[in-house]
Amino acid sequence: MSEYMQRKKPDVFKQPSHNKNSGTQDREAQLRELLFYMNQKPKNRIMHKKEEETRNGGLSTFVVPEGWGLKQIADHLNISTDELKTRNKSKLQNWNGVEGFFAGEKIVYSTKSGSLEKEEEKKEVAEKPEQIIANAYSSYTNDEITVLEFSKAILPYVESHGSNIAALLITRGSFSADSLAFALAQNSPKDSDLVRFDRNVLEIMADQLDTQATGNKEDNQFQKQRIDKILKLNLTHQAFGLKEIIENEKGEEEKIKQIITYVRKQFEEYPPKVKALKESPNFTPEQKVKIAGKISVQAAKSEFLMGTIYHKGKEWEEKKGKRYLNKGYMVDHYTKQSSYRGTPEYDPWCSKFVTTVMNSVLGISANHATKSENRRGAWGGSQIVNGYENFWNYDEDKGGKLEGQQKVGQSNIWKKINKQVSGKTSKKDKVKLLKEFFNKNIYPQPGDIMIVDPSGNNSFKESAKNGFDSSHTAMIEKVLLTNEDALIYTIEGNSGQKVTGRKYNLTKTTGKFSLGWIVNIARMSIDNYGRSSHISKQVDIKSSQYSEISEEVLLNPLIEMNSILQSIAFKKSYVSSDENNSTTFKLSNSNENASTS
Numbered sequence: 001m002s003e004y005m006q007r008k009k010p011d012v013f014k015q016p017s018h019n020k021n022s023g024t025q026d027r028e029a030q031l032r033e034l035l036f037y038m039n040q041k042p043k044n045r046i047m048h049k050k051e052e053e054t055r056n057g058g059l060s061t062f063v064v065p066e067g068w069g070l071k072q073i074a075d076h077l078n079i080s081t082d083e084l085k086t087r088n089k090s091k092l093q094n095w096n097g098v099e100g101f102f103a104g105e106k107i108v109y110s111t112k113s114g115s116l117e118k119e120e121e122k123k124e125v126a127e128k129p130e131q132i133i134a135n136a137y138s139s140y141t142n143d144e145i146t147v148l149e150f151s152k153a154i155l156p157y158v159e160s161h162g163s164n165i166a167a168l169l170i171t172r173g174s175f176s177a178d179s180l181a182f183a184l185a186q187n188s189p190k191d192s193d194l195v196r197f198d199r200n201v202l203e204i205m206a207d208q209l210d211t212q213a214t215g216n217k218e219d220n221q222f223q224k225q226r227i228d229k230i231l232k233l234n235l236t237h238q239a240f241g242l243k244e245i246i247e248n249e250k251g252e253e254e255k256i257k258q259i260i261t262y263v264r265k266q267f268e269e270y271p272p273k274v275k276a277l278k279e280s281p282n283f284t285p286e287q288k289v290k291i292a293g294k295i296s297v298q299a300a301k302s303e304f305l306m307g308t309i310y311h312k313g314k315e316w317e318e319k320k321g322k323r324y325l326n327k328g329y330m331v332d333h334y335t336k337q338s339s340y341r342g343t344p345e346y347d348p349w350c351s352k353f354v355t356t357v358m359n360s361v362l363g364i365s366a367n368h369a370t371k372s373e374n375r376r377g378a379w380g381g382s383q384i385v386n387g388y389e390n391f392w393n394y395d396e397d398k399g400g401k402l403e404g405q406q407k408v409g410q411s412n413i414w415k416k417i418n419k420q421v422s423g424k425t426s427k428k429d430k431v432k433l434l435k436e437f438f439n440k441n442i443y444p445q446p447g448d449i450m451i452v453d454p455s456g457n458n459s460f461k462e463s464a465k466n467g468f469d470s471s472h473t474a475m476i477e478k479v480l481l482t483n484e485d486a487l488i489y490t491i492e493g494n495s496g497q498k499v500t501g502r503k504y505n506l507t508k509t510t511g512k513f514s515l516g517w518i519v520n521i522a523r524m525s526i527d528n529y530g531r532s533s534h535i536s537k538q539v540d541i542k543s544s545q546y547s548e549i550s551e552e553v554l555l556n557p558l559i560e561m562n563s564i565l566q567s568i569a570f571k572k573s574y575v576s577s578d579e580n581n582s583t584t585f586k587l588s589n590s591n592e593n594a595s596t597s
Contacts, residue, residue: 066103151183162198181205185223195237238266239560271363272544275530288526289399293447298558299361300491304499305565313574315497351473353493362529395525403442404520414518415458422509427484430507434486448476449522456516489583501584
């Protein structure tokens with residue numbers, strides 16, 4: 001037996017995870033899973049888990065899922081929207097011209113013709129990735145397809161289902177595994193293609209391509225060298241793609257626009273992954289919301305860095321004479337997401353920035369409004385914590401939390417704690433009070449939305465102009481509590497005509513960026529995530545089919561891209577630090593204790 005054959009194979013089934021409750025999969029479990037799927041015949045009917053059917057005189061009932069519109073229901077049941085509305089007139093709702101049904105409502109539809117069942121049998125079910133991989137493996141081992149065709153069939157899953165691919169490589173044995181490794185590499189001609197592979201899969205491929213047992217040694221070594229280069233880089237495919245753009249020879253303005261487009265394109269991968277996180281049994285609701293908050297912060301930081309580079313460290317808003325307008329290349333991206341039909345150049349965009357960022361990576365969508373449909377979406381901070389209508393929910397059993405004033409005239413616990421803190425003279429006593437308050441009410445964490453008002457009265461100001469209470473919206477980036485300090489660092493849009501970082505000193509009860517400014521801190525429950533890819537209308541998200549979702553899988557691409565963006569901004573002196581853990585406030589100010597006016 002050759003030296004290669006005696007080598008121990010890497011343990012590819014231990015997926016990295018920060019979740020202490022998530023289990024790891026051993027080799028035998030993976031092989032059992034593959035064999036199970038191989039022995040299953042492809043299904044030819046759709047199983048409607050959300051459907052409750054009670055056959056009665058040719059009629060069936062259907063329970064309306066949350067967020068489903070008329071067309072989606074009609075398409076699902078294979079009937080017309082007119083038939084749907086006619087049979088359910090008494091239950092049909094109308095929200096300012098938008099017709100639909102309440103979530104959870106039981107509606108009826110006709111099944112006399114049996115058209116639904118016939119249509120379902122004609123439809124081809126989208127198989128699970130594990131099923132597709134196992135079927136391809138079966139075809140390959142039965143000599144029905146070549147190794148190149150086999151590799152093409154499983155290539156879409158080399159990132160999301162790396163443990164399954166790794167099991168296949170090992171199962172085939174040393175004398176054939178290197179040909180599959182070669183085929184996978186050969187069918188991934190660009191280095192950016194290889195970067196998408198699960199790292200464990202790449203390590204096994206490199207190991208197997210090193211054997212002289214089969215195949216062409218020279219060709220194998222060429223592909224192995226490509227893989228070794230990727231392994232040394234140790235970058236996610238998102239960060240690798242960003243580096244490729246930066247290293248091209250395009251002009252500076254064209255390049256940064258390409259960077260902005262690219263990074264926002266990577267954001268689009270997140271709502272399906274967050275929906276998978278939402279559905280995962282391996283995390284508590286609180287853990288899910290905490291991870292989602294960290295994702296939001298990294299996405300907001302990306303926007304800050306891209307805008308800072310594009311605008312060369314200066315203001316983001318256009319000017320009309322001496323007056324700044326609420327518009328500009330970056331600003332327009334946030335303002336256009338709102339369905340409010342005001343005059344863009346006069347509309348503030350702080351809350352639009354926060355909720356647009358959250359929607360881009362978390363897939364949040366406002367609930368259907370019954371009072372002000374034309375202003376639904378990301379219009380103002382008073383909508384985020386709205387005391388008049390429930391645009392989002394903050395259910396504590398789903399990881400949410402909301403503490404503070406929701407509308408003008410309400411009492412506010414922040415005003416109460418501000419008064420208590422102001423009565424203490426030492427910082428230690430003030431911090432002690434604040435810690436007790438946080439433990440009892442809400443302990444701020446990254447990704448929370450903080451509503452503030454510069455009047456320093458812990459209260460919204462009623463606005464006669466637009467009918468909503470005025471305020472300023474920020475996203476919490478970091479909370480720092482020591483024996484003598486209680487600081488909240490934020491990322492804020494529409495602050496000094498740009499996105500920037502601020503530092504709130506909660507041991508101060510008056511003045512700028514003090515405890516007296518806080519009106520509300522809100523944390524959306526996990527139910528709000530993975531709902532829609534558009535902030536102000538329902539655009540359904542299909543859950544990502546990652547075999548294992550983890551905090552590392554979700555955060556690493558954003559962290560790595562931000563590290564690259566920060567390096568660019570620092571080299572051009574647009575930010576003050578190249579340390580990756582720097583707050584946006586520190587990046588925005590050359591001195592940590594600089595004025596934040």
